[in-house]
Amino acid sequence: MITTEEVKAILAKEGDARGVVFLTDANYITLRGQGQILPQIEKQLADWDIPVKFSEIKAMNWYPVAWRMLSLVAIKEVLNWTDEDIRKMGENAPQVSVIVKLFFKLFPSVKKFAEQIPRYWRKHYTVGDMEVVSVDETNRQMLLHLKNFNFHPLLCKYYEGYFARATKLTRPVASVVTAKENDCHFKTGVPFHEYQLNWTL
Amino acid sequence: MPESATLPSATTKLEYLRKDLEDLRYYLDEFSAFLPLPVIIVNPLGFILDINQAFENLIGLKKAGVLGSTVAKLFCEQEQFAELEARVLKGEVIKGARATLLLRDRQISRSLYLSPRHDCEKNIIGYFLGIYDISENVKLTEGRNGTVCARTIELEEKSEDLLRSRAALMNILEDVAEEQKKVEQERDKTLAIIKNLADGILIFDPHNVLTLINPQAKEMMQLDESSVVGKMAAALTKVTNIMPLINFLGLNIKKVYRKQLELKSDKVLEISAFPFLTGRETLGKMVILHDITREKAIETMKTEFVSVAAHQLRTPLTTVKWSLHLLLHGNLGAITAEQRDLLMRTDEHNERLIGLVNYLLDVARIEQGRFVLRNKNVDFIKLAETVIAPFLEVSKNKQLNFKFIKPREKVLPVNVDEEKMVLVIENLVDNAVNYTPPHGNVTVSLSFDKAKSEVLFTVKDTGIGIPEDNKQRIFTKFYRAENAAMASTSGSGLGLFITKNIIEGHGGRIWFESIQSKGSTFSFTLPLK
Amino acid sequence: MTYDHLLQKRAEELQEDVGVLESYIQSFWKVLPIPVCSTNPIFTILETGDTFNFLFEYAKDEIVGEALKILFVSEQFFSQLTNQLVGKGEIFGFETVVRSKSGREIIVSVSAIARRDEDGEVVGYIFSLVDITETKKFEKQLTEQIQNLEKFQRLTVGREIKMIELKREISKLQKRGSKSPKVSARRPIKRKL
Numbered sequence: 038m039i040t041t042e043e044v045k046a047i048l049a050k051e052g053d054a055r056g057v058v059f060l061t062d063a064n065y066i067t068l069r070g071q072g073q074i075l076p077q078i079e080k081q082l083a084d085w086d087i088p089v090k091f092s093e094i095k096a097m098n099w100y101p102v103a104w105r106m107l108s109l110v111a112i113k114e115v116l117n118w119t120d121e122d123i124r125k126m127g128e129n130a131p132q133v134s135v136i137v138k139l140f141f142k143l144f145p146s147v148k149k150f151a152e153q154i155p156r157y158w159r160k161h162y163t164v165g166d167m168e169v170v171s172v173d174e175t176n177r178q179m180l181l182h183l184k185n186f187n188f189h190p191l192l193c194k195y196y197e198g199y200f201a202r203a204t205k206l207t208r209p210v211a212s213v214v215t216a217k218e219n220d221c222h223f224k225t226g227v228p229f230h231e232y233q234l235n236w237t238l
Numbered sequence: 239m240p241e242s243a244t245l246p247s248a249t250t251k252l253e254y255l256r257k258d259l260e261d262l263r264y265y266l267d268e269f270s271a272f273l274p275l276p277v278i279i280v281n282p283l284g285f286i287l288d289i290n291q292a293f294e295n296l297i298g299l300k301k302a303g304v305l306g307s308t309v310a311k312l313f314c315e316q317e318q319f320a321e322l323e324a325r326v327l328k329g330e331v332i333k334g335a336r337a338t339l340l341l342r343d344r345q346i347s348r349s350l351y352l353s354p355r356h357d358c359e360k361n362i363i364g365y366f367l368g369i370y371d372i373s374e375n376v377k378l379t380e381g382r383n384g385t386v387c388a389r390t391i392e393l394e395e396k397s398e399d400l401l402r403s404r405a406a407l408m409n410i411l412e413d414v415a416e417e418q419k420k421v422e423q424e425r426d427k428t429l430a431i432i433k434n435l436a437d438g439i440l441i442f443d444p445h446n447v448l449t450l451i452n453p454q455a456k457e458m459m460q461l462d463e464s465s466v467v468g469k470m471a472a473a474l475t476k477v478t479n480i481m482p483l484i485n486f487l488g489l490n491i492k493k494v495y496r497k498q499l500e501l502k503s504d505k506v507l508e509i510s511a512f513p514f515l516t517g518r519e520t521l522g523k524m525v526i527l528h529d530i531t532r533e534k535a536i537e538t539m540k541t542e543f544v545s546v547a548a549h550q551l552r553t554p555l556t557t558v559k560w561s562l563h564l565l566l567h568g569n570l571g572a573i574t575a576e577q578r579d580l581l582m583r584t585d586e587h588n589e590r591l592i593g594l595v596n597y598l599l600d601v602a603r604i605e606q607g608r609f610v611l612r613n614k615n616v617d618f619i620k621l622a623e624t625v626i627a628p629f630l631e632v633s634k635n636k637q638l639n640f641k642f643i644k645p646r647e648k649v650l651p652v653n654v655d656e657e658k659m660v661l662v663i664e665n666l667v668d669n670a671v672n673y674t675p676p677h678g679n680v681t682v683s684l685s686f687d688k689a690k691s692e693v694l695f696t697v698k699d700t701g702i703g704i705p706e707d708n709k710q711r712i713f714t715k716f717y718r719a720e721n722a723a724m725a726s727t728s729g730s731g732l733g734l735f736i737t738k739n740i741i742e743g744h745g746g747r748i749w750f751e752s753i754q755s756k757g758s759t760f761s762f763t764l765p766l767k
Numbered sequence: 768m769t770y771d772h773l774l775q776k777r778a779e780e781l782q783e784d785v786g787v788l789e790s791y792i793q794s795f796w797k798v799l800p801i802p803v804c805s806t807n808p809i810f811t812i813l814e815t816g817d818t819f820n821f822l823f824e825y826a827k828d829e830i831v832g833e834a835l836k837i838l839f840v841s842e843q844f845f846s847q848l849t850n851q852l853v854g855k856g857e858i859f860g861f862e863t864v865v866r867s868k869s870g871r872e873i874i875v876s877v878s879a880i881a882r883r884d885e886d887g888e889v890v891g892y893i894f895s896l897v898d899i900t901e902t903k904k905f906e907k908q909l910t911e912q913i914q915n916l917e918k919f920q921r922l923t924v925g926r927e928i929k930m931i932e933l934k935r936e937i938s939k940l941q942k943r944g945s946k947s948p949k950v951s952a953r954r955p956i957k958r959k960l
Contacts, residue, residue, distance in 0.1 A: 096789055097258060097782070097786050098782060099251070099782070132828065133828065133831070135793065138814045139261065139262065139789070142891075143807040143891065144888070145808050145809045149888075159254075163251075206811060206832070207809075208809075209834075210832075249774060252777055252778050255782055262785060263788065265792060266791065266792055266795075268882055268893075269792070271880075272857075272878075272880035272893050272895075273799075273895070274801070275801050333800060353797075353800070355794055355798075357787075357790070368798075368799070368800045
């Protein structure tokens, strides 16, 4: 359970996130048949002075990234989800995200897609930087570094799911894409989070 | 403590937003341009806020010419459209409402889709109007309906015509049925007549197939119908009881008129066969069988009786003749002149009777088929001269102009029964002399036709002639023409009958030409062998 | 008002515009009465309209992420269609048969357009699949109806011609029947008694 101090610390961080991130979470919770729990999550957030009402969130608007962070925490605690559930929620997000549908250029060429990744990140967040370290089309592997974005380790799990699904949207349907965090600032103190993506044909 | 490397300034945020807006607009334009469905964005007051490319293409106007105008004015059914508008602005989604779109140069039928637009607070801020292009469907339907209508009308007309034809045909068929009934009745009548006729009837079709045999014919020939009907004449030759008839008529069923056929010893039929026609078409052949067995038997009995009677008479007549001759020659003493006269007349009558008896015997022989010819080669000229010689004297006494014209050249002998030929010539010349009044002419001529290889003998007189209605029977037994009977009471009526039989027995022909009161010419031919 | 405030206000206005536009786009997807979907360049479904979901009997989350080709009965046709789309950048009015989740076959008219970025690169496609099953059924019914009518017309005309011939035959027979057939024998049948 997050402590009040931790909440305050997160709330002090600056930066904005697109409203779509809340909406995709709400979508997944509803898909899991737990949409009726959303008010409880909202209540938890309200307890933390975060006035988020999922029904009132606008996809294109900007909201403090700290709110986004704490919403994830609230979701996990209220619903008693595991990290794996959070990862799956991240996996669902690109499929239902209006940002993905409207702004992402899902090129079949992984290299071309990779070139867009930093821009995609910027579409969602005003803080942090996404860097494509390498794209190895032969071995079907991509390495990403997320820098300057250290809010809560829960997000790392979320992004494993998100990056895997976002990349899968560029691959043939039968292709299997996996993403895992190789290195984490919260674990090893490196100044980035390294994500390795692998895919099959 | 902020950890993000970059914090957006207001300017940067502005840039983000502008880019967002640009991207969204681009997306919307793309989408709008692609959409094959004409779409109008309408505000709550019914004014057109936006249209897409498909709508521009539909109405043939650019956006600028349309934006701001009232959407209802695009449709013919403005009142109805107003109702739809009212409903959609209350939140209802309307699908498939039909309306007619007014274009510059025409009207087109369309199906409408209306859906309310909401803002973030769920307030209705207008509606989308989608316009289905069903013109192809309508064209198709109208076109097809048109074709169907036209064809239906055509078919209805044809059906009416067919109904009229049918009615007419039914009338005709009824008439035909009536006629058919009548024809059937006639046919049944005819069949009844045929079946009930006393004579036997056989009907052959044009291919000589036996199609009908009446009960009498079946009985006459002891036949079973199923064994003969439907068979060709050729096949009937294998059926025992009808074989003699078919052999007699031939496989083509030749024409025959009243010819006798002895089927068995106790069955004699008189056969007539002839084709029967309608106009020029031969429908078949009819064979009539008349049972003359009884008549033949009676005739035979009569002939036998006559023969017996004649034989019985001949003896006493001959005795009378001898007795008369004895008396006339004075063998039994002298007789007075008066007695002589009486005896001579009696002798004459006796001779006549003997002649008649001889004729009767000849006739009987002819009818019994015993009139045998004993032919030999004879000099016919000499024969004729011999027979004619006595008549010269008679003619002279009667003041007749008698001539005998004979051929000059030497002729071949004729193979005849001399005795019978004498009878023939005697009979013909005797008739001519008898029935020609004094001062008349009797000309006998004899000629030979080498081409036909026959002898022609003619006796021409200027006598009483033969009445027209008597001519047919002149060669029949015991027949005497009325005027001949009146002219002379003597005469048996057998002479010409016997003459004809003799000539035909020799393979010749006999005929005559005659005009009453003018004279007659009797001719016969004999083949030269 | 300071410059920053002005900028802030402008940003708020733009934000509102962006929101409106996004909402507008979302509305389009929701209200479009014709089935529409968007795909990525390799024809994976990214977005579907409500009408599309209704027609194909899928929930959005079921169908988004699936290959568009699973909806097409003929894979060969789908290949032809997509080849042409890739080549020309647009297609209009391709008629084909698609299949819903329950297996129901639907005749549709397919149109599609390529979405391109500022560099002209294809970033995806938008498809519309208009259900023309009823139209086709109606067309077939009409065609059959017309064929039946034409067949009937041929039969009746044919029969009509036969009836006319029959009429002629009957008239001939009538004429024949009115003159009773005379059987003429070559020799009269007479019998002397």
